[in-house]
Amino acid sequence: MKKVVKFGGSSLASAEQFKKVGNIIKSDPDRKYVIPSAPGKRFAKDVKVTDMLYHCYETAMTETDFRGLLEQIKARYNEIIQGLSLDMSLDDEFKTIETAFKNKEGIDYAASRGEYLNGLVMAKYLDYEFIDPVKYIFFREDGQLDQEKTYNTLGRKLNKVERAVIPGFYGCGADGKVQTFSRGGSDVTGSVVAKAVLADVYENWTDVSGVLVADPRIIENPKPIHTVTYKELRELSYMGASVLHEDAIFPVRTEGIPINIRNTNAPEDEGTFIVESTCVKPEYTITGIAGKKGFVSITIEKDMMNAQVGFGRRVLEAFEKEGVSFEHMPSGIDTLTVFVHQDEFQQKEQAVLANLHRAVHPDSIEMEGDLALVAVVGRGMKATRGTAGRIFSALAHANVNVKMIDQGSSELNIIIGVQNKDFEAAIKAIYDIFVTIRL
Amino acid sequence: MKKVVKFGGSSLASAEQFKKVGNIIKSDPDRKYVIPSAPGKRFAKDVKVTDMLYHCYETAMTETDFRGLLEQIKARYNEIIQGLSLDMSLDDEFKTIETAFKNKEGIDYAASRGEYLNGLVMAKYLDYEFIDPVKYIFFREDGQLDQEKTYNTLGRKLNKVERAVIPGFYGCGADGKVQTFSRGGSDVTGSVVAKAVLADVYENWTDVSGVLVADPRIIENPKPIHTVTYKELRELSYMGASVLHEDAIFPVRTEGIPINIRNTNAPEDEGTFIVESTCVKPEYTITGIAGKKGFVSITIEKDMMNAQVGFGRRVLEAFEKEGVSFEHMPSGIDTLTVFVHQDEFQQKEQAVLANLHRAVHPDSIEMEGDLALVAVVGRGMKATRGTAGRIFSALAHANVNVKMIDQGSSELNIIIGVQNKDFEAAIKAIYDIFVTIRL
Numbered sequence: 090m091k092k093v094v095k096f097g098g099s100s101l102a103s104a105e106q107f108k109k110v111g112n113i114i115k116s117d118p119d120r121k122y123v124i125p126s127a128p129g130k131r132f133a134k135d136v137k138v139t140d141m142l143y144h145c146y147e148t149a150m151t152e153t154d155f156r157g158l159l160e161q162i163k164a165r166y167n168e169i170i171q172g173l174s175l176d177m178s179l180d181d182e183f184k185t186i187e188t189a190f191k192n193k194e195g196i197d198y199a200a201s202r203g204e205y206l207n208g209l210v211m212a213k214y215l216d217y218e219f220i221d222p223v224k225y226i227f228f229r230e231d232g233q234l235d236q237e238k239t240y241n242t243l244g245r246k247l248n249k250v251e252r253a254v255i256p257g258f259y260g261c262g263a264d265g266k267v268q269t270f271s272r273g274g275s276d277v278t279g280s281v282v283a284k285a286v287l288a289d290v291y292e293n294w295t296d297v298s299g300v301l302v303a304d305p306r307i308i309e310n311p312k313p314i315h316t317v318t319y320k321e322l323r324e325l326s327y328m329g330a331s332v333l334h335e336d337a338i339f340p341v342r343t344e345g346i347p348i349n350i351r352n353t354n355a356p357e358d359e360g361t362f363i364v365e366s367t368c369v370k371p372e373y374t375i376t377g378i379a380g381k382k383g384f385v386s387i388t389i390e391k392d393m394m395n396a397q398v399g400f401g402r403r404v405l406e407a408f409e410k411e412g413v414s415f416e417h418m419p420s421g422i423d424t425l426t427v428f429v430h431q432d433e434f435q436q437k438e439q440a441v442l443a444n445l446h447r448a449v450h451p452d453s454i455e456m457e458g459d460l461a462l463v464a465v466v467g468r469g470m471k472a473t474r475g476t477a478g479r480i481f482s483a484l485a486h487a488n489v490n491v492k493m494i495d496q497g498s499s500e501l502n503i504i505i506g507v508q509n510k511d512f513e514a515a516i517k518a519i520y521d522i523f524v525t526i527r528l
Numbered sequence: 529m530k531k532v533v534k535f536g537g538s539s540l541a542s543a544e545q546f547k548k549v550g551n552i553i554k555s556d557p558d559r560k561y562v563i564p565s566a567p568g569k570r571f572a573k574d575v576k577v578t579d580m581l582y583h584c585y586e587t588a589m590t591e592t593d594f595r596g597l598l599e600q601i602k603a604r605y606n607e608i609i610q611g612l613s614l615d616m617s618l619d620d621e622f623k624t625i626e627t628a629f630k631n632k633e634g635i636d637y638a639a640s641r642g643e644y645l646n647g648l649v650m651a652k653y654l655d656y657e658f659i660d661p662v663k664y665i666f667f668r669e670d671g672q673l674d675q676e677k678t679y680n681t682l683g684r685k686l687n688k689v690e691r692a693v694i695p696g697f698y699g700c701g702a703d704g705k706v707q708t709f710s711r712g713g714s715d716v717t718g719s720v721v722a723k724a725v726l727a728d729v730y731e732n733w734t735d736v737s738g739v740l741v742a743d744p745r746i747i748e749n750p751k752p753i754h755t756v757t758y759k760e761l762r763e764l765s766y767m768g769a770s771v772l773h774e775d776a777i778f779p780v781r782t783e784g785i786p787i788n789i790r791n792t793n794a795p796e797d798e799g800t801f802i803v804e805s806t807c808v809k810p811e812y813t814i815t816g817i818a819g820k821k822g823f824v825s826i827t828i829e830k831d832m833m834n835a836q837v838g839f840g841r842r843v844l845e846a847f848e849k850e851g852v853s854f855e856h857m858p859s860g861i862d863t864l865t866v867f868v869h870q871d872e873f874q875q876k877e878q879a880v881l882a883n884l885h886r887a888v889h890p891d892s893i894e895m896e897g898d899l900a901l902v903a904v905v906g907r908g909m910k911a912t913r914g915t916a917g918r919i920f921s922a923l924a925h926a927n928v929n930v931k932m933i934d935q936g937s938s939e940l941n942i943i944i945g946v947q948n949k950d951f952e953a954a955i956k957a958i959y960d961i962f963v964t965i966r967l
Binding site: 320323324327328339386388390392395396397398399401402405406409412413414415416417418419420421422423424425426464474475477478479480481482483484485486488489490491492493494495496497499500501502503504 | 931
């Protein structure tokens with residue numbers, strides 16, 4: 090068995106957290122490849138090391154003395170090193186970094202040092218080999234991962250290494266310099282490593298016990314999801330559930346490697362398994378609820394529109410011309426409603442309206458802003474009759490006015506439009522009916 | 529007050545029915561302009577006079593002796609004339625028709641004679657002026673009503689006539705010959721006359737006591753709808769409720785003239801008022817239920833489709849290229865479902881699929897046929913929270929599997945996709961919950 094384990098910033102924020110991580114890794118000899126993030130926050134108002142690095146580098150760019158800031162970063166690492174009683178010093182590393190900052194080595198280089206240094210500490214602490222991804226993970230000219238080169242080089246290397254620490258978040262750009270993934274990209278590194286070694290599982294350790302049924306800012310102590318399919322997760326995260334870096338799904342998905350989201354602070358919890366498909370019956374009828382605020386609906390009315398082949402296409406074209414993407418397009422008989430993102434639409438409103446008038450000569454156009462979309466997602470919904478009935482009864486009892494309903498024949502989700510002000514109430518009502526009351 | 533009254537074929541099928549019509553007209557002196565259809569069926573297996581005329585004319589076209597057939601038609605009228613003890617003969621009229629048939633005057637001329645002759649009988653019976661629409665209702669070269677000419681000519685004429693009978697269904701084509709509206713077009717004549725005289729109401733007398741909440745072939749003795757808006761009616765009739773000729777709505781709608789659907793056999797019933805808008809509270813939460821069988825759903829899946837501006841437009845284009853119109857397009861996150869008419873789609877299936885593959889490179893396409901769409905329509909739904917909940921609970925209790933839900937922000941209707949086999953059960957369940965149980 091080979092397990093790739095990635096630890097998030099809060100799991101590595103202090104020596105105390107490092108010890109938890111060490112125990113987790115040592116408790117299972119299959120945990121062979123470790124991807125650390127940079128040290129995160131130790132307390133609510135703490136600053137993440139990555140943010141300190143950005144600030145420090147920006148200061149360096151203004152030709153101001155940045156050594157004090159760099160010292161603060163060094164202090165974060167020294168606190169960890171001392172806390173773990175490690176016999177190591179990062180003095181030389183910090184000298185190199187100081188020089189590189191002076192030479193304006195680049196913002197990506199600066200940002201990546203958080204993971205790089207944490208990787209050195211972690212390798213020392215675990216007595217694992219340190220592998221610098223700048224030599225094994227490659228980006229193409231267009232900024233995307235160079236898959237062929239990466240998997241060849243990284244795979245060949247890791248095949249020869251029994252146990253290794255590979256810092257997350259960065260690799261080598263087409264120009265030979267350090268290049269990072271987008272923020273949160275350590276998830277992607279873990280996924281790339283898991284694919285490169287054909288791991289049996291990719292464990293992603295965070296500070297929550299898995300993917301939650303609903304947003305904990307809205308629902309108090311929401312239940313974790315035991316098993317979620319990639320498709321369900323994609324729908325939940327598209328609709329606002331923040332779990333994993335989105336790009337982290339694709340490498341392992343194609344290899345059938347499950348991702349296991351775990352909690353460093355509660356390693357006894359099983360966490361959530363993210364899988365391609367499963368016959369594990371979901372615990373509740375729904376797998377999860379997610380949502381986003383800030384949509385506008387544009388309702389176009391025109392007598393006999395259904396008789397016109399091409400009407401819908403021309404409507405969408407009016408939005409596309411201005412680069413506005415649509416989220417949903419429910420239709421009645423002589424009406425068509427298009428849901429778009431309010432922030433994307435606002436600037437282009439008048440241009441889109443003009444396009445619509447020219448393209449389809451509507452009888453009327455009505456717009457409503459400040460709408461939210463709620464997605465109820467679940468592979469179990471197909472098998473359970475009456476899910477829709479329960480959702481809409483619950484919403485009615487909660488006095489939530491339903492502005493839109495959209496359920497395609499995949500039956501994996503129902504998307505509901507409500508007013509922004511009803512957003513939290515809607516999610517609470519749905520959570521309660523399926524999870525708390527467990528109807 | 530001016531009322532325009534149109535009577536359908538079954539209201540004029542026999543002398544007995546004529547007497548009912550006579551009593552209706554005489555009971556209200558405002559009923560000044562009468563539009564008769566041709567005599568309809570007197571009993572289930574009877575033949576409508578219009579169908580007899582078509583058959584007779586087609587026989588004439590084959591140079592076969594058609595006089596026997598014409599005699600049968602004449603007998604229908606004579607039965608009415610004798611039943612009403614009218615002092616009139618249609619012998620000369622039938623001689624003219626015989627000659628015209630021999631001269632191949634045209635199928636429209638032939639079909640129109642049912643209304644023409646019935647108009648003569650009606651005018652005699654009521655002692656109203658007979659007005660032949662061939663002189664007052666005009667079509668353009670493209671076959672559409674010549675509105676300007678018609679309303680000018682007809683309006684000027686009717687302003688000078690206190691009471692008149694104007695046969696339905698036909699007028700004068702651009703070539704000066706008789707031209708008919710499409711089948712059922714007497715409704716349109718009534719509507720055109722109502723607009724020409726700026727009537728206070730257009731009464732459309734049939735054999736049902738108004739527009740029904742649901743199809744009587746599915747629901748036993750469904751309740752009539754007291755007041756329906758044009759918009760609601762348009763949605764119901766688009767989805768299969770057969771009430772009025774669709775074109776009959778437009779002339780009066782723009783003039784704010786209500787249409788009152790009445791029952792010749794139960795004139796005491798108030799019937800249904802079809803109005804532009806109303807503050808009359810609907811009797812039930814829903815106004816009506818209608819539906820159609822025979823749809824196919826095509827579900828297109830593609831990772832990250834939501835990130836692609838233009839994806840939906842390209843999907844619709846793939847259908848449009850083959851001339852296939854779509855009914856609904858519900859969407860999930862990475863899925864888009866297009867509902868189309870099965871009969872329209874079947875021939876073009878492979879071409880559409882090829883277009884789709886070329887246009888959007890889907891991850892997968894799934895199709896499901898034998899689906900039905902049910903529309904629950906009602907202006908009262910917006911004001912009543914929980915309508916959707918009740919609908920879907922009812923469907924769940926009835927073991928109906930919901931394949932699609934589509935509700936735009938007009939909130940005037942909810943459209944539900946079910947399997948063909950569940951169609952009747954779905955309509956029954958919804959009817960019962962809102963009308964029988966009256967939840």
